[in-house]
Amino acid sequence: MQALTSGEGPWDADSDAPALVGRATIDDVAREAGVSTATVSRALRQHPYVAESTRQRVMTAVERLKYVANSNAARLASGQSRTVGFIAPMLTSWYTSELMVGVEEVLTHERFDLLIGTANSASRERIFRGDARFQQHIDGVILVDVFCGDDGARRLAALDTPIVVLGEQLQRITSVSVDNERGARLAAKHLIQLGHKRIALVGGHNDLDVAKNVPTERAKGFRDTLQAAGLRLPAAYVQDGDFTIPGGHRAMRALLGLPKPPSAVFFMSDEMAFGALEAVRDAGLRVGHDVSIVGFDDHPVAGPIGLTTVRQPVREMGRLGARLMLDTLDGFGTVRHHPMELTLVERISSGRPA
Amino acid sequence: MQALTSGEGPWDADSDAPALVGRATIDDVAREAGVSTATVSRALRQHPYVAESTRQRVMTAVERLKYVANSNAARLASGQSRTVGFIAPMLTSWYTSELMVGVEEVLTHERFDLLIGTANSASRERIFRGDARFQQHIDGVILVDVFCGDDGARRLAALDTPIVVLGEQLQRITSVSVDNERGARLAAKHLIQLGHKRIALVGGHNDLDVAKNVPTERAKGFRDTLQAAGLRLPAAYVQDGDFTIPGGHRAMRALLGLPKPPSAVFFMSDEMAFGALEAVRDAGLRVGHDVSIVGFDDHPVAGPIGLTTVRQPVREMGRLGARLMLDTLDGFGTVRHHPMELTLVERISSGRPA
DNA sequence: TCGCCCGATGTAAGCGCTTGCATCCCTGTG
DNA sequence: CACAGGGATGCAAGCGCTTACATCGGGCGA
Structure with a gap:
């Protein structure tokens, strides 16, 4: 270890600062504390049958030697x-x-x-x-x-x-x-209450032959709510956004390219909604005016850009x-x-x- | 292990599917392959002095027993x-x-x-x-x-x-x-070329008594460029955004509250720039028109929302x-x-x- | 006073690997 | 044909812990 010029602040040279890798073993601690390794092990792991005074001595030795247990050894021995x-x-x-x-x-x-x-x-x-x-x-x-x-x-x-x-x-x-169904219902209801009639849905591809999963549940809640309000959801209004930003972009572009584009879109994730922003802009439209967007998650950027969304903790x-x-x-x-x-x-x- | 009804797809019940936790040890493999544990260890770790035929036999045994080495033991023994x-x-x-x-x-x-x-x-x-x-x-x-x-x-x-x-x-x-200085110069030059005269800077607090660090370097590049263009950087035009979204928001609000607010702001991170968006909106202004914003990073959301930024890989x-x-x-x-x-x-x- | 019980501690056997060293055997060489 | 050289393998000693079991020493009831 070469000599160090001393300096200010937390980076001061410290002659006996321990290196990153601890060297003391549990046996060193045992020796230092005058007990057996078993007792050290017990003391360190809050075993009940260790006298308080012994525990103190062990702790002192640990401090002094800057002992840190080797987790590999501990794991091997304990099987955990x-x-x-x-x-x-x-x-x-x-x-x-x-x-x-x-x-x-x-x-x-x-x-x-x-x-x-x-x-x-x-x-x-x-x-x-x-x-x-x-x-x-x-x-x-x-x-x-x-x-x-x-x-x-x-x-x-x-x-x-x-x-x-x-x-x-x-x-x-x-x-x-x-409750994904409920989340989608929240979003759909919000859009319906605002007066939207043409509402689209952007989700993710369901690549598994499984009935129940997040996209499916959200789609169900969304569909049910629209239906209950007497609204239709044409096939063209359902797009796959892949749960990614570019996917959302593509989906939005597709929707805006429709003969009768939707006036509102529910995205199953904020990130897809973010991707949509660019598509809306490219079409010369304004989010929240020409087209309403609702996301899902409450991503940290959702607030700053003003994205309405379904927040999940x-x-x-x-x-x-x-x-x-x-x-x-x-x-x-x-x-x-x-x-x-x-x-x-x-x-x-x-x-x-x- | 209870009986499983079989199904379709990757979730089929599979009577001898191994459980998550491997059980075979290196000794089992050695026995199965008819060699010593040392040889198994060597074979597995591409040691040069293992005959190809032996390696094959070991591999076969490994396959058969679905052996996976216990990394804790390996680490303890090797010290790595x-x-x-x-x-x-x-x-x-x-x-x-x-x-x-x-x-x-x-x-x-x-x-x-x-x-x-x-x-x-x-x-x-x-x-x-x-x-x-x-x-x-x-x-x-x-x-x-x-x-x-x-x-x-x-x-x-x-x-x-x-x-x-x-x-x-x-x-x-x-x-x-x-090269943080260069990055900041890039941003400053861009803004200057667009014709901006009142350009502000939002960085992070330098909490260490250290001359060279990211905020300091970027500030230097930025200052130098402004100076070279004959532009001033008043103290009020330098804000601390803490490198967070809310921090950026606060900084932008402060800037917009100034008697003579800047027409352009360089943020040392995209996230701070995101936070600024809301402040600009709240002030009834439009980004890119009333106030220009440049970030740093090229965060995935920067593209969708159209944020000019200095990209780092x-x-x-x-x-x-x-x-x-x-x-x-x-x-x-x-x-x-x-x-x-x-x-x-x-x-x-x-x-x-x- | 004598055990007994139990809290406190020590002893030592692994945990499943890695690796230095010993051993063995097959070539090539003198 | 004996032997050196070195490739291939085995032996066994750990690595630094945990923990079952043994041991020890008081306090307490009988």
Whole structure:
């Protein structure tokens, strides 16, 4: 270690600053504290049968030696990986990463690790087979938007790995999700109340032969509401936006190219709605005047650009999911579904029809 | 394991589908292949002194037993964690998460793990001291926006842990960054060429006593360019936007509240520019007409809403950083700086002054 | 006073890998 | 044809923890 000139602030040279990699082992601590390694291990892990005075001595030794346990050794010995898998399609969507941040927040706090994985429709089945990363020693898996239907749910429940599902409700599996039908109804009702008659829908492709999934549920709520109001939803008014920004752009362009374009559009995600903005602009129209737009999520950018949307507490869903996973791993927590609230946030992207 | 009704598609019941947690050990494989565990280990890790025929037999056994190595045991035994730390301020900004995705992409591909950590100004010094997560057994650290100055750089270089810095250039440390001064010059020049005379700057607070960091560099490029064009930059035209959406909103409101508001504003991040949008709207003004706005990053939403911005290849920077880290760990790769290209993307948020 | 019970601690056997060193055997060479 | 050289493999000692089981020492009821 070369000599360092001292400086100001938190970057001062500090002659005995520990290097990044801790070197002391549990045996060093035991020696320092004058106890056995077993006692150190127990003291560190809040085992009840450790005298307070002993615990103190151990802690002091830990401090002095700047001891940090080697998690690999701990995991090997205990057989517990303290790692939770997180599998989702489209890791880059705002929804997914927000979920992930929520999950990460509580796992990190509990000193658990997070293993990230993607599962597109093609590889989704590997969850149950040989995906090496997840066949590895993880304690549980958090699944996002599996869309596996009841058969899949039964298979999931039969695995001997704790599972929490985010984004949909499945039988016999702990889950956190919103009432997607209701969310779509909220959006449709809002548009109808504003006086719109020609309302279009942009969702995502349902690539699985499964009846119940997010796009399907939202579509149902939307359709039902329109129908109840005596409104039609022509086939041309239903577009696939792929849940991406470019997808939303394409869908909007298609809608605006129609002989009778809609006066309002409900997008199943804010990101698709963002993509639509450009298409509207290119057509020389104004959002909220010539065409109303409603999204879904309440993405951080939705506020600034004034997008009306159905807000779902995504980060909170991630946090709750992680907490449920930890409860399951602790042996607490029963299998149940946890619904989260959805609220319509009215902004300027939706208004009365021109 | 309960009986499963069979179904269609990838969710078919499969009587001998392996559970998520692999059970076979390296000894099982050795027995199955008729070799020693050492040979299995070598075969699996591409050791040169393993006969091709032996490797084949081992692989067959691995397949048959669906063996997956226990990474904890491997790490304990080898002393290599195959884990890289990633420390950044503000994990939730688009810039950071994009960087992270890039890093994650290549690390995952090389079967490395990523350990995430935050380092705000208060805790930043812990990198060098006792942050438990990082004192643990990681092979290297990728640091984002450390802003530690040359003294800090010298300390970093002196640590015995491989380090790659993202977002700034430091002496004796491998880094990936853009020419921030040039980026700001690009933005300023653009605005000046459009004919703007009253141009404001929204950056982030420099909370460290360090001369060189991103906000400072961008401010310098911006100031220099204005000066060279004979333009003034009054103190009131320099606002702190905290690099967040609400921060950008506040800054823009402050600017518009000025007796002589600017006709153009350069934001040091797109997210701050997004926040500004709302303030402009609330003031009854139109972006690109009454007030021009230029951002920095090229956030995915910048395109859809037509934000002129200075694009930096963020994800690519993350990928490169990770690759450099792996090279360093392999003993290849020398300490050097890797510059990335910056380009101005002109959109409709900037136009001639009204 | 004598056990008994139980809280507190120590002993030591792994956990499933990696790897230095020993061993074996097959070539090529003198 | 003996032997050196080196490729291929096996042996076994850990890596740094956790934890079942053994041990120890008081306090307490009989």
